[in-house]
Amino acid sequence: MSELLIIVDVQVGFINEFTHHIPQRVARLIQRQEYASILFTRFINAPDGPYQQLLDWHSCDSEPEINIVPELEPWVKPERVFSKPGLCGMPNELASYLRKQRIEQVFLVGIDTDMCVLKMAMDVFDIGIEPLILTDCCASTAGLQAHLAGLAVLSRNIGANRLREAGLSEGFLAAPRNSFPGGCED
Incomplete structure (x- = not known):
């Protein structure tokens, strides 16, 4: 067990009808x-x-929106949380950590x-580290079309072989319908 997992922005402010299933999948x-x-x-x-x-x-400018979701709190250690002040991708502190650990x-x-x-x-790819995306543990607040567009861009830029499944989708490509608290019934 020497694998490194980076959980990107699974925080209160990004949970909506399209992403609500992600905290539970990541916890599993x-x-x-x-x-x-x-x-x-x-x-x-x-x-x-x-x-x-x-x-x-x-x-997403203050608590509670910037907090990691409650489902993942048991695994959160403050020294292992890297804040990003925008669409910077990888904060300098995280890049330094990865280099120091020779990841x-x-x-x-x-x-x-x-x-x-x-x-x-x-x-991650640009600094010579191989990224592996677990696609069934990712989602977009803008919905399935945005999620799939992201996967298409990733496939082209880092290689389709780096897009994988964790086996946690339960047969759903995106969020199961009608399972968001307060969501509408068909």
């Missing part, structure tokens, strides 16, 4: 005890950052497939 993945190290990233929308200044998007391969899961997971995977 961790419970397999296949990973020697588990690291977390979290997105913090800085007041002077581009999301607020250019896009006028003000979510050659990482498994990535999280939210949003088409944004932060994609950027993290490409940044």
Whole structure:
């Protein structure tokens, strides 16, 4: 058991009807005890950052939205949580940690497939570390189409062989329908 898992932005502010299944899947993945190290990233929308200044998007700028979801709290160690002040992908502290530990391969899961997971995977790839994306433990707050678009871009840029399944999808490509608390019935 020497594998490294990076959980990208599975935080309160990114849980919606399209991503609500991810915390439980990631918790089940961790419970397999296949990973020697588990690291977390979290997105913090800085007041002077581009999301607020250019896009006028003000979510994920404070607690509770920036907190790692409660389902994953048993595995959260403060020194293993790396904050990102925007779409930086890999924070400098995380890159330093990976280099210092001489990591050659990482498994990535999280939210949003088409944004932060994609950027993290490409940044990891760019510094010579092999990223392996567990696709059934990733989702996009914008829905299935955005998730699939992210996977298509990843396939082209880091190789289709680096997109894998953890076997936790229970037959659903995306979030099971009508299972989001407060969701609509058909």
